[in-house]
Each structure stands twice: as structure tokens, then as C-alpha cells.
Amino acid sequence: xxxxxxxxxxxxxxxxxxxxxxxxxxxxxxxxxxxxxxxxxxxxxxxxxxxxxxxxxxxxxxxxxxxxxxxxxxxxxxxxxxxxxxxxxxxxxxxxxxxxxxxxxxxxxxxxxxxxxxxxxxxxxxxxxxxxxxxxxxxxxxxxxxxxxxxxxxxxxxxxxxxxxxxxxxxxxxxxxxxxxxxxxxxxxxxxxxxxxxxxxxxxxxxxxxxxxxxxxxxxxxxxxxxxxxxxxxxxxxxxxxxxxxxxxxxxxxxxxxxx
Amino acid sequence: xxxxxxxxxxxxxxxxxxxxxxxxxxxxxxxxxxxxxxxxxxxxxxxxxxxxxxxxxxxxxxxxxxxxxxxxxxxxxxxxxxxxxxxxxxxxxxxxxxxxxxxxxxxxxxxxxxxxxxxxxxxxxxxxxxxxxxxxxxxxxxxxxxxxxxxxxxxxxxxxxxxxxxxxxxxxxxxxxxxxxxxxxxxxxxxxxxxxxxxxxxxxxxxxxxxxxxxxxxxxxxxxxxxxxxxxxxxxxxxxxxxxxxxxxxxxxxxxxxxxxxxxxxxxxxxxxxxxxxxxxxxxxxxxxxxxx
Amino acid sequence: xxxxxxxxxxxxxxxxxxxxxxxxxxxxxxxxxxxxxxxxxxxxxxxxxxxxxxxxxxxxxxxxxxxxxxxxxxxxxxxxxxxxxxxxxxxxxxxxxxxxxxxxxxxxxxxxxxxxxxxxxxxxxxxxxxxxxxxxxxxxxxxxxxxxxxxxxxxxxxxxxxxxxxxxxxxxxxxxxxxxxxxxxxxxxxxxxxxxxxxxxxxxxxxxxxxxxxxxxxxxxxxxxxxxxxxxxxxxxxxxxxxxxxxxxxxxxxxxxxxxxx
Numbered sequence: 001x002x003x004x005x006x007x008x009x010x011x012x013x014x015x016x017x018x019x020x021x022x023x024x025x026x027x028x029x030x031x032x033x034x035x036x037x038x039x040x041x042x043x044x045x046x047x048x049x050x051x052x053x054x055x056x057x058x059x060x061x062x063x064x065x066x067x068x069x070x071x072x073x074x075x076x077x078x079x080x081x082x083x084x085x086x087x088x089x090x091x092x093x094x095x096x097x098x099x100x101x102x103x104x105x106x107x108x109x110x111x112x113x114x115x116x117x118x119x120x121x122x123x124x125x126x127x128x129x130x131x132x133x134x135x136x137x138x139x140x141x142x143x144x145x146x147x148x149x150x151x152x153x154x155x156x157x158x159x160x161x162x163x164x165x166x167x168x169x170x171x172x173x174x175x176x177x178x179x180x181x182x183x184x185x186x187x188x189x190x191x192x193x194x195x196x197x198x199x200x201x202x203x204x205x206x207x208x209x210x211x212x213x214x215x216x217x218x219x220x221x222x223x224x225x226x227x228x229x230x231x232x233x234x235x236x237x238x239x240x241x242x243x244x245x246x247x248x249x250x251x252x253x254x255x256x257x258x259x260x
Numbered sequence: 261x262x263x264x265x266x267x268x269x270x271x272x273x274x275x276x277x278x279x280x281x282x283x284x285x286x287x288x289x290x291x292x293x294x295x296x297x298x299x300x301x302x303x304x305x306x307x308x309x310x311x312x313x314x315x316x317x318x319x320x321x322x323x324x325x326x327x328x329x330x331x332x333x334x335x336x337x338x339x340x341x342x343x344x345x346x347x348x349x350x351x352x353x354x355x356x357x358x359x360x361x362x363x364x365x366x367x368x369x370x371x372x373x374x375x376x377x378x379x380x381x382x383x384x385x386x387x388x389x390x391x392x393x394x395x396x397x398x399x400x401x402x403x404x405x406x407x408x409x410x411x412x413x414x415x416x417x418x419x420x421x422x423x424x425x426x427x428x429x430x431x432x433x434x435x436x437x438x439x440x441x442x443x444x445x446x447x448x449x450x451x452x453x454x455x456x457x458x459x460x461x462x463x464x465x466x467x468x469x470x471x472x473x474x475x476x477x478x479x480x481x482x483x484x485x486x487x488x489x490x491x492x493x494x495x496x497x498x499x500x501x502x503x504x505x506x507x508x509x510x511x512x513x514x515x516x517x518x519x520x521x522x523x524x525x526x527x528x529x530x531x532x533x534x535x536x537x538x539x540x541x542x543x544x545x546x547x548x549x550x551x552x553x
Numbered sequence: 554x555x556x557x558x559x560x561x562x563x564x565x566x567x568x569x570x571x572x573x574x575x576x577x578x579x580x581x582x583x584x585x586x587x588x589x590x591x592x593x594x595x596x597x598x599x600x601x602x603x604x605x606x607x608x609x610x611x612x613x614x615x616x617x618x619x620x621x622x623x624x625x626x627x628x629x630x631x632x633x634x635x636x637x638x639x640x641x642x643x644x645x646x647x648x649x650x651x652x653x654x655x656x657x658x659x660x661x662x663x664x665x666x667x668x669x670x671x672x673x674x675x676x677x678x679x680x681x682x683x684x685x686x687x688x689x690x691x692x693x694x695x696x697x698x699x700x701x702x703x704x705x706x707x708x709x710x711x712x713x714x715x716x717x718x719x720x721x722x723x724x725x726x727x728x729x730x731x732x733x734x735x736x737x738x739x740x741x742x743x744x745x746x747x748x749x750x751x752x753x754x755x756x757x758x759x760x761x762x763x764x765x766x767x768x769x770x771x772x773x774x775x776x777x778x779x780x781x782x783x784x785x786x787x788x789x790x791x792x793x794x795x796x797x798x799x800x801x802x803x804x805x806x807x808x809x810x811x812x813x814x815x
Contacts, residue, residue, distance in 0.1 A: 093411035
């Protein structure tokens with residue numbers, strides 16, 4: 001999976017040639033989603049000793065057009081878990097409504113139990129795998145952040161193919177290339193999660209959001225960040241990158257054909 | 261005209277010559293013996309309370325909840341045949357979910373009452389079914405703030421009014437009672453079940469239409485009224501179950517929940533004390549409330 | 554593009570007045586590809602009274618490492634509810650989502666077998682059942698190479714290896730996944746003693762091959778480690794950690810060794 005959601009779930013161009021837009025014609029056989037339309041870019045998350053930090057910027061792109069600039073891609077579930085969405089925004093909205101109905105139905109039981117992050121991840125993984133098996137995928141990669149049944153930090157991913165994996169740090173889309181290596185510098189091992197503080201984790205994520213803004217052309221300087229601990233979810237949806245400036249750019253000479 | 265022996269009461273949906281559906285009236289009889297259930301529509305929320313007659317010592321106290329949640333913001337309690345009530349709960353949940361898939365927002369309480377009411381009414385129309393043996397009280401809070409559409413991820417246009425009208429008031433408390441005939445009205449205070457007469461008399465004294473009663477006071481009054489309504493069947497033990505739904509800035513943040521344990525206990529203490537006071541008055545005046553049945 | 558040249562210009566000529574319409578064969582339609590390869594390798598070796606299944610713990614997509622710890626080897630039929638411990642192990646390598654789905658299905662079936670028959674499923678029966686599951690999706694396969702391990706009715710180590718559509722075989726040893734082509738020849742030589750001859754036993758056809766005999770457990774464990782440390786050197790999709798499940802009559806033992814993370 002790379003930084004182009006359009007390429008997710010598709011063989012490389014080297015195998016079948018470039019994307020053929022003829023499939024976008026309304027005639028012909030019924031087709032399910034074969035490409036995402038409005039997309040969100042990276043989601044980043046890091047575990048620390050008491051919980052998880054997760055962030056995603058507030059941009060939804062239409063191809064290379066920065067179409068919507070206040071899209072909140074971190075969704076809370078149950079007041080104790082956060083799901084971060086990369087990829088198609090309409091599929092994200094569908095999943096958001098699905099989780100809402102799940103939450104409502106779960107509260108009908110009087111057991112007093114509610115779903116933790118691990119339970120939610122299992123559920124979402126089954127939804128995503130079912131949809132890919134129907135060849136009708138939900139074009140997203142999700143990060144599920146929260147606590148598991150033993151109140152330990154939980155962070156796991158699931159994508160449009162139903163592939164799941166878990167790690168002390170996770171990043172989707174462009175972040176998988178740019179942010180993941182930086183985040184692994186903070187925690188490279190599950191055993192070390194216990195020695196990472198909330199500040200360390202938050203700072204690392206904020207720094208990575210900045211790096212991504214500088215280098216990912218489909219990113220934005222406004223983002224959402226959430227910290228999930230035993231005390232619940234602290235979600236901030238209108239953060240702005242700090243100490244960010246393009247002022248250095250005018251000093252740069254010599255890129256491409258520029259000679260002066 | 262009595263129904264017995266006329267034959268007009270043998271099938272559902274059959275009118276008697278004087279325009280009655282006896283099967284529906286029999287269903288109402290089932291309600292008359294159910295545990296008392298009440299609802300109070302307060303200024304900033306709605307309270308539901310029910311008298312659960314304890315039919316066995318082997319039942320877990322505090323268990324076997326009778327008040328059910330519908331969606332996030334409704335409570336439902338039925339008096340009469342308990343399984344019939346559960347079926348209605350299930351139907352109401354389906355209606356609320358189906359509204360959400362169509363309109364991407366919670367169902368308004370008036371619409372939910374309409375849909376459940378219509379459903380109940382349909383069971384008076386066919387000979388192949390029987391009417392519901394319950395009267396149901398539905399309590400809800402419709403969001404008074406502009407709520408987000410389900411799945412909404414942005415904040416929408418920031419400029420101008422964007423099609424909105426400023427200063428309009430929306431939402432608020434909703435309380436409806438649905439009878440076996442499918443008849444339903446919106447109420448300030450609703451009561452059904454065995455002790456409904458006493459309960460109604462007490463509810464009328466509260467001057468609910470003025471909108472002065474706060475939710476917290478409502479909880480206490482609801483407890484007191486259930487205790488008062490229980491006076492006529494004092495030989496049986498009962499348990500009080502209460503739930504509430506408040507405004508979005510209130511204690512339940514627009515959701516329907518069971519009344520917290522501490523508050524429930526406070527309300528019960530208040531209710532018991534009020535009953536003791538009543539006893540004193542009764543002895544003084546020679547008692548006047550026993551005529552109703 | 555490959556089809557830029559008209560077939561008429563370079564291809565064979567036709568005797569018809571109008572050549573057959575080629576457009577339909579030239580259209581290339583992109584669509585959703587429900588598969589991916591998550592890399593990694595697995596390996597199984599049996600001995601006289603044990604079976605070892607091993608796999609690295611790296612999960613990849615393309616050149617990215619998804620995680621350094623994603624197990625590919627699983628206990629099958631373990632039940633916390635009844636306290637039943639597992640006696641069968643399964644490894645899956647290829648498309649991880651299919652692997653997980655396959656594991657969960659087999660796991661449920663082995664548990665149900667015990668509930669319904671009151672005895673644990675034999676490895677032989679489980680092996681046949683796994684084949685049936687795989688073939689059941691013959692036209693939309695589980696994109697995995699599975700290896701099943703346990704002890705047979707005589708208590709000897711048993712190992713079954715599968716192709717994605719359920720063709721299977723009992724073997725002494727098998728490597729699967731990204732580095733299968735690197736590990737398997739090593740195993741042929743070191744486990745089945747292929748290309749090993751008894752020195753001085755003769756010349757040409759008279760040269761006597763060294764006979765394969767089951768290896769002791771310690772030696773097999775070391776073979777597994779050597780196989781993986783070598784594979785890590787030469788294959789980028791293999792690394793991070795080595796997980797081994799050893800089935801003996803005393804149950805299943807799990808061993809984890811770190812591998813290079815580069």
C-alpha cells in the first residue's frame with residue numbers, strides 16, 4: 001500500500017498498463033467501486049504507556065484538488081475508542097454510520113459491557129474482509145486506537161482487503177513511507193511502549209504531521225489529534241501545525257530546469 | 261350492551277352493532293392489572309417510572325429491567341402483558357433504525373409515536389391477530405441544538421445563513437401514551453396500569469403544563485406517585501425502576517438512561533417519607549382516596 | 554502500452570475481406586484486485602515424536618514493513634472455555650487476510666468436532682478437512698500456502714502441505730512463502746539428505762545415497778534457525794522475528810527468536 005489511495009488494491013501499472021478510464025463510462029456491466037473519489041491521506045498513531053495518540057489532517061482531496069478542508073477523519077466510538085480513516089471519504093461516512101448503529105444496538109443490552117478497541121477492530125476487519133470478498137470493497141485503510149479488554153493500549157490497522165496488523169506505531173498512506181520510520185525511532189518495540197510518555201508520543205505525532213505537510217502534496221496544515229487513555233478520549237479537531245513556514249523555500253535554487 | 265353471548269367478541273376486527281371492538285376492550289383489561297407505569301414531562305427532560313411487582317423471591321433485585329431504550333434518546337415502558345411490550349420495543353427499535361437509514365438523523369418523538377401507534381392499530385384490523393395487551397408510554401428528548409447529520413464529517417458552509425433560519429426553536433421533551441386500540445396522545449403526565457387512577461390524580465396536582473417542574477423534582481415526584489399508587493396493593497412487594505432523558509446540557513446529555521442508583525435511593529427515601537406523612541393526614545381526615553377503584 | 558501497435562501492421566495477415574474485430578481483446582479493464590502478497594516465509598519439519606512449524610513474523614506490503622510482529626503460525630482447536638489445549642498447528646503464508654480467515658474457519662471446525670464427537674480431531678482428519686475447505690473456494694481461492702502439523706495416530710510427527718486450492722500431501726519437511734525457493738533445497742539436503750552419498754561406496758550408479766532418518770529435535774530446531782537466518786540475508790520480505798511451535802506428546806511449545814530487522 002503506498003501513498004496513492006487510487007493505486008490501492010490494484011496491480012502495478014507494469015502488470016496491466018496504466019489506468020483505463022473507459023470503466024467510468026455509464027454503459028456496460030455493473031461495477032462496484034474500482035477507485036476512490038474523494039480521499040483522505042495519512043493517519044498516524046503511536047502507543048504510549050497509558051494509551052494511544054492518533055492524528056489525521058482535515059483535508060479531503062478530489063484527485064489533486066484540495067476539495068474539503070474541514071473533514072474530520074478521526075471518529076470516536078463509544079466514548080472510548082477512536083477510528084482514523086484514510087482513503088475514500090464516502091466509504092468512511094458509510095462506516096461511521098455503521099458504527100453509530102452498532103453503538104446504538106450494543107447499548108440495548110443491559111449487561112453493562114461495551115465494546116473495547118480490540119472488539120471494534122475485529123468487527124471492522126470482518127466488515128472489510130466481507131466487502132472485499134464480495135468484490136465490493138470499502139476503499140479505506142483504518143487505524144483503530146484505544147484500550148483492549150485488559151485496559152492495555154491497543155492499536156491496529158485494517159484495509160480494504162481485510163488485511164490486519166498491529167504495531168506500536170502505525171501510519172497509513174504517505175505516512176507509511178514518511179512518518180512510520182520517524183515514529184519507529186520513538187518506539188521500535190512493543191516491550192518499550194511502557195517507557196513512552198504521553199508527551200513523547202504526542203510530540204512525535206505532531207512533528208510527523210509537519211513533515212507530512214511539507215512533503216505530501218495531498219496534506220493540510222490543519223489536523224485532528226486524539227489521545228485515548230483509561231479516562232476516555234480527548235479529541236481536538238481544529239489543531240494547526242506549529243512553527244511551520246515556507247519562508248525557506250525562496251532560498252532554494254536549482255530545482256528542475258531552474259538555473260538562476 | 262354486554263359483549264357476553266352476543267358473538268361480537270369472538271373475533272378481532274369485528275364491530276358490534278353499537279360500534280365497539282370487544283377484543284380491543286378485552287386487551288385493555290389486561291392492562292388494568294399490570295404494574296403501574298408513569299411518565300412525567302418536565303421542563304428539561306422526561307422521567308419514566310414503573311412499579312415492578314415482585315412475583316418471586318428468586319428474582320434478582322435490580323435485574324430484569326422493564327424500561328427499554330429505543331435509539332439513544334427514547335425510553336419505553338409498557339403495562340400489561342410483558343412479552344407484548346417487548347415486541348413493541350423491538351418494533352420501535354426497528355422503526356428508529358429505519359428512520360436513521362432513510363433520513364440520517366434520529367427519529368423525532370412525534371414520528372416514533374406515530375409509527376408505533378400505527379403498528380398497534382394495525383393489530384385491531386385483522387381476525388388473524390389479536391390486539392396488543394399493553395398500554396405503552398414513550399418518553400424522549402428531541403435535540404434542541406442543531407445536530408449533525410449521521411456520518412457528517414465537515415462543518416458545512418461557514419458563511420451567511422446557508423439556508424437556515426435564525427432563532428427558531430426546535431426539539432424538547434416528548435411524552436406519548438399508546439393504547440391497545442392504537443390510540444395515542446401526547447401528554448404532560450401519563451399513567452397506566454393498576455394504580456393509574458391514583459397516579460393520574462397525583463399527576464394533575466403537579467401543574468405540569470406550566471413547565472415549572474425540573475427534571476430532578478420530576479424524579480422525586482415520580483417515585484412518590486408510584487409509592488402512592490401502590491397503596492392499593494400493599495400486600496405485594498414491589499421494586500421501583502426509573503429512567504430519564506434530559507436536554508443535551510442536562511445530566512444525561514440528551515440520552516435515555518436508567519436513573520443513577522444514588523438518585524434513585526434518594527427519591528425512594530423521599531417517597532417513603534411522603535407516604536408516612538400521608539398516613540398521618542389520612543388518619544386525621546379519615547382517608548379519602550380509597551374510593552377510586 | 555503493449556497494444557499500441559495495430560495487430561494488422563505486425564501480426565499475421567488474414568484471408569477475410571475484413572479482419573476480425575480486435576477491439577474487444579484490446580480493451581484492458583482495470584478493476585479491484587482482491588489479493589495482495591504480505592510476504593514472509595514458513596517452514597515445517599517432523600521428527601520421530603514431534604513436529605515443528607515455524608514462520609517469520611514480518612508482514613509487508615510492497616517495500617513497506619506493516620509490522621515486525623504478525624504471527625503466521627497458529628494453534629488450532631485451543632479452547633479457553635473448556636480448557637482444551639490444542640494439538641494441531643497451522644501455518645499460513647501469502648495473503649494474510651485470507652490466511653486469517655482460513656485459520657479462523659479451521660479453528661472453529663476443529664472445536665465443533667470436539668463438541669459434537671466428544672474427542673479431539675485427528676491430524677489426518679483435520680488435514681483432509683483443510684483440503685476440503687480450500688477446494689471449496691476453488692474459483693475464488695484463499696491465496697495462501699498452508700502447512701498443517703501435529704502427531705499422527707502412532708505418535709509420530711505429521712506434516713501436511715497444501716497448495717491454495719487444496720491439493721495436499723504428507724511430507725517430512727516443507728518450506729513455503731517468499732523464501733521457499735531458498736529454504737527448500739537446503740531442507741532437501743539437510744533433512745532428506747538429497748545429494749548426500751556414502752563416501753567410497755562405489756562409482757556412478759553404484760554410489761550409494763545416504764539414507765534419510767528422522768532427526769532429533771535439537772538438531773531440527775537448529776536447522777530451522779539456520780534456514781531462517783540464511784533466508785533473512787537474501788530475501789527482503791523475511792525477517793524481524795522467528796516463531797516456532799513445537800508439537801510433542803506433552804503439548805505445544807512456543808519459541809520466539811529475534812531475526813535481523815533490516
